[in-house]
Amino acid sequence: MKTSFLWLPSIPIILATILFSISSANSEQINLHTFFQCLSNNSSPFHQVSQAIYTPNNASFLLALNSYIKNPRFLTSATPKPLAIITAKHISHIQATVICAQRYGLEIRIRSGGHDSEGLSYVSKNPFLVLDMFNFRALHIDIASETAWVQAGATLGEVYYRIAEKSKVHAFPAGVCPTVGTGGHFSGGGYGNLMRKYGLSVDNIIDAQIVTVNGSILDRKSMGEDVFWAIRGGGGASFGVIISWTIKLVRVPSIVTVFNVTRTLKQNATDVVYRWQEVAHNLPKDVFIRAFLQAVDGSQKGKKTIQVIFIGHFLGKSKSLLRLMNVRFPELGLQQDDCGEMTWIESTLFWAHFPTGTPTDALLVRPSKADASSFISKSDYVKEPIPKTGLESIWKVFIKIGGKGWMQWNPYGGRMSEISESETPFPHRAGNIFKIEYYVEWVEEGTEATNHYRKLARTLYKVMRPYVSKSPREAFLNYRDLDIGIASSRHNQTILIKSARVYGRKYFKGNLDRLMRAKRSIDPSNFFKNEQSIPPACD
Ligand SMILES: Cc1cc2nc3c(=O)[nH]c(=O)nc-3n(C[C@H](O)[C@H](O)[C@H](O)COP(=O)(O)OP(=O)(O)OC[C@H]3O[C@@H](n4cnc5c(N)ncnc54)[C@H](O)[C@@H]3O)c2cc1C
Ligand SMILES: *[C@@H]1O[C@H](CO)[C@@H](O)[C@H](O)[C@H]1NC(C)=O
Ligand SMILES: *[C@@H]1O[C@H](CO)[C@@H](O)[C@H](O)[C@H]1NC(C)=O
Ligand SMILES: *[C@@H]1O[C@H](CO)[C@@H](O)[C@H](O)[C@H]1NC(C)=O
Ligand SMILES: *[C@@H]1O[C@H](CO)[C@@H](O)[C@H](O)[C@H]1NC(C)=O
Ligand SMILES: *[C@@H]1O[C@H](CO)[C@@H](O)[C@H](O)[C@H]1NC(C)=O
Ligand SMILES: *[C@@H]1O[C@H](CO)[C@@H](O)[C@H](O)[C@H]1NC(C)=O
Numbered sequence: 001m002k003t004s005f006l007w008l009p010s011i012p013i014i015l016a017t018i019l020f021s022i023s024s025a026n027s028e029q030i031n032l033h034t035f036f037q038c039l040s041n042n043s044s045p046f047h048q049v050s051q052a053i054y055t056p057n058n059a060s061f062l063l064a065l066n067s068y069i070k071n072p073r074f075l076t077s078a079t080p081k082p083l084a085i086i087t088a089k090h091i092s093h094i095q096a097t098v099i100c101a102q103r104y105g106l107e108i109r110i111r112s113g114g115h116d117s118e119g120l121s122y123v124s125k126n127p128f129l130v131l132d133m134f135n136f137r138a139l140h141i142d143i144a145s146e147t148a149w150v151q152a153g154a155t156l157g158e159v160y161y162r163i164a165e166k167s168k169v170h171a172f173p174a175g176v177c178p179t180v181g182t183g184g185h186f187s188g189g190g191y192g193n194l195m196r197k198y199g200l201s202v203d204n205i206i207d208a209q210i211v212t213v214n215g216s217i218l219d220r221k222s223m224g225e226d227v228f229w230a231i232r233g234g235g236g237a238s239f240g241v242i243i244s245w246t247i248k249l250v251r252v253p254s255i256v257t258v259f260n261v262t263r264t265l266k267q268n269a270t271d272v273v274y275r276w277q278e279v280a281h282n283l284p285k286d287v288f289i290r291a292f293l294q295a296v297d298g299s300q301k302g303k304k305t306i307q308v309i310f311i312g313h314f315l316g317k318s319k320s321l322l323r324l325m326n327v328r329f330p331e332l333g334l335q336q337d338d339c340g341e342m343t344w345i346e347s348t349l350f351w352a353h354f355p356t357g358t359p360t361d362a363l364l365v366r367p368s369k370a371d372a373s374s375f376i377s378k379s380d381y382v383k384e385p386i387p388k389t390g391l392e393s394i395w396k397v398f399i400k401i402g403g404k405g406w407m408q409w410n411p412y413g414g415r416m417s418e419i420s421e422s423e424t425p426f427p428h429r430a431g432n433i434f435k436i437e438y439y440v441e442w443v444e445e446g447t448e449a450t451n452h453y454r455k456l457a458r459t460l461y462k463v464m465r466p467y468v469s470k471s472p473r474e475a476f477l478n479y480r481d482l483d484i485g486i487a488s489s490r491h492n493q494t495i496l497i498k499s500a501r502v503y504g505r506k507y508f509k510g511n512l513d514r515l516m517r518a519k520r521s522i523d524p525s526n527f528f529k530n531e532q533s534i535p536p537a538c539d
Pocket of ligand 2: 034035037038041
C-alpha cells in the first residue's frame with residue numbers, strides 16, 4: 001500500500017480518519033520518512049535525533065520497547081507496537097516529537113518508568129509513537145534550600161538514593177517501588193509510607209517544567225496556576241510532556257522503625273483487622289501501618305486460610321513506638337523483636353522487599369525487564385469500618401480465588417485529612433479511613449489467562465461494593481483501571497466529555513471541571529490523549 005499521500009498536512013481530519021482505520025498489521029508500512037525528516041529539522045543540530053529513534057527495523061527495537069514494560073501481559077506479539085520509539089536525549093527531541101507528531105496526525109504515548117497498570121504509556125489502538133523519557137533522569141539535591149530538581153525519567157529509587165547521599169535526615173514522600181518513574185507517579189498523585197505525615201508527592205511539588213502542544217517549554221510561572229494545579233494529580237499525559245519537577249524535601253529522624261507482623265485467622269486476624277480499621281487512621285502522623293491481606297496455604301493440606309501482614313513505619317525509635325502501640329493498638333501485640341531500627345534510606349529497601357543488609361545502591365537498579373507475573377490493579381476508598389461479617393465474606397472470596405489476588409489497605413488520616421479536596425486534583429482526603437489496592441497476578445501467558453484473571457479481579461471488586469465509597473465509587477489514578485470507564489470516541493467532544501464524567505468523577509470527583517478547563521487552556525485541540533485522559537471543556 002502506497003501511503004505517502006497521508007502526510008499532506010492540509011487535510012488533518014481525513015488523515016486522522018484514514019490512520020485510524022489502518023490496521024496494526026500494515027501500519028508498519030506507513031512511510032515515516034517525512035516524519036523523521038521533520039524530527040530532524042526541528043531538533044538541535046548539536047544533538048542529532050537519529051541516534052534516539054528506534055523503528056521495528058532497528059535490531060534493538062524490541063529491547064528498547066520491552067525494557068520499560070513492567071506488566072508482561074503487554075509483551076505479547078498481539079500487543080499493538082509503536083511505529084517508532086523516540087528515546088529523547090535532548091529537549092529539542094521532545095519538542096520536535098510533539099510538533100511533528102501533531103503535524104502528521106500521529107498519536108504519542110509518553111513513558112517515564114513504564115509502570116502504568118493498563119500499559120497506556122506504550123500501547124494504543126491507533127498508529128502511535130512512544131516518546132520515551134528514560135534518558136531524562138538528572139537530579140539535583142539542594143539540602144541548603146531543602147529542595148530538589150528531578151527529571152521525569154528519574155526513578156523513585158534514584159530520588160531516594162540521591163537525597164540520602166546528601167542527608168540522613170531528609171526524605172521525599174512517594175511510593176515504595178523504586179523502579180517507578182517520577183513522570184507518571186508524581187503526576188498521578190504518588191503516595192507511600194510518609195503520607196500520613198506529609199501527604200502525597202503532589203502536596204510537596206513546588207515547580208515543574210513541561211513541553212506543551214506547540215513545543216514551548218513552560219514552568220510554573222509561565223504555565224499558570226491552573227495547569228500547574230492540573231499536572232499535580234490530574235495525570236501528566238493529558239496536558240503536555242513533563243520534563244522535570246522541583247520538589248520540597250521533608251525531614252525525617254536519623255533513625256526510623258519498621259515492622260512486619262503476620263496474623264492468621266487462628267491468631268485472631270479478623271479481630272485485629274477490624275480494630276486496625278478503627279485505629280490506624282487515628283494514630284499520630286508519625287505512624288503508618290499498612291495491612292496486606294491474602295489467602296495462603298493453611299496447616300490442613302489443600303486448604304487455604306487468610307493471612308494478614310501488618311507492615312509498619314514509624315518516624316522515631318522502637319521504644320516510643322511500642323509505648324504508643326501498647327496504649328493505642330494492643331490487639332496487634334507488637335513486640336520489640338518485631339521491630340527494626342534503621343536509617344530512612346534503609347527503610348526504603350525494607351519496604352521494597354530487599355533482604356536486610358542489601359547495599360543502598362540497589363535502589364539505582366533501573367527497570368530492565370517485566371515482572372515475572374502479569375497483573376491487574378483496582379482501587380477503592382473506605383469511609384466506615386467494614387463489619388466483621390463483611391470481613392468474613394471477603395475471606396471466602398479470597399479463598400475461592402485461591403491466592404491469586406491480594407489487597408493492600410493503606411490508612412489515611414493525619415496530614416491527608418488536613419488538605420482540602422480541591423487543593424490538588426487528587427480529591428480523596430478527609431473522610432476516608434483507608435484506601436484499598438486490589439492486585440490480581442498470574443504467570444500464564446495469553447489473552448485467555450488475562451480474561452480469566454480479569455474476571456477474578458472483577459469478582460473481588462464486586463464483593464467489596466457494599467463496603468466502599470459510593471456515587472461515585474472513588475478510584476486512584478495511579479492504580480489505573482480501564483474497567484471504571486474509557487473515552488468512547490477519539491474526536492467527538494460531546495462524547496469525550498460524557499465518558500470523562502464517568503471515569504473522571506471517580507478519579508477526581510468535583511475537580512474534573514477545573515481539569516477540563518485547564519486542559520482547554522493548554523491543549524484545546526486534545527493532542528495529548530489516551531483512553532482515560534481529560535478532554536477540553538466546552539466553550
Ligand atoms: C510495582 C508497582 C508499585 C507501585 N507502587 C506505588 C506506590 O507505592 N504508590 C503509588 O502512588 N503508586 C504506585 N504504583 C503506581 C504508579 O505510581 C503508577 O503506575 C505511575 O503512573 C507510574 O509512573 P511511571 O512513570 O513508572 O509509568 P508510565 O507507565 O511511564 O506512565 C504512567 C502514566 O503517566 C504518563 N506519563 C509518564 N511520564 C510522563 C511525562 N514525563 N509527562 C507526561 N505524562 C507522563 C504516561 O503516559 C501514563 O499515562 C505502583 C505501580 C507498580 C507497577
Ligand atoms: C526539512 O528541511 C529540509 C531542508 O530545509 C526541507 O527540504 C524539507 O522539506 C524539510 N522536511 C520537513 C518534513 O520538514
Ligand atoms: C535505527 O536505524 C536507522 C536506520 O538504519 C538509523 O539511522 C538509526 O540510527 C538507528 N537507531 C539507533 C538508535 O541506532
Ligand atoms: C504556545 O502556547 C503558549 C501558551 O499555551 C503561548 O504562550 C506561546 O506563545 C505559544 N507559542 C507559539 C510558538 O505559538
Ligand atoms: C485471640 O483472642 C482470644 C480471645 O480474645 C485470646 O484469648 C487469644 O489470646 C487471642 N490470640 C492471639 C494469638 O492473640
Ligand atoms: C513482610 O513479611 C512477609 C511474609 O514473611 C514478606 O513476604 C515480606 O516481604 C515482608 N516485608 C514487607 C515489606 O512486606
Ligand atoms: C457527537 O456525538 C453526539 C452524540 O452522539 C452527536 O449528537 C453529534 O452530532 C456528534 N458531533 C459530531 C461533530 O460528530
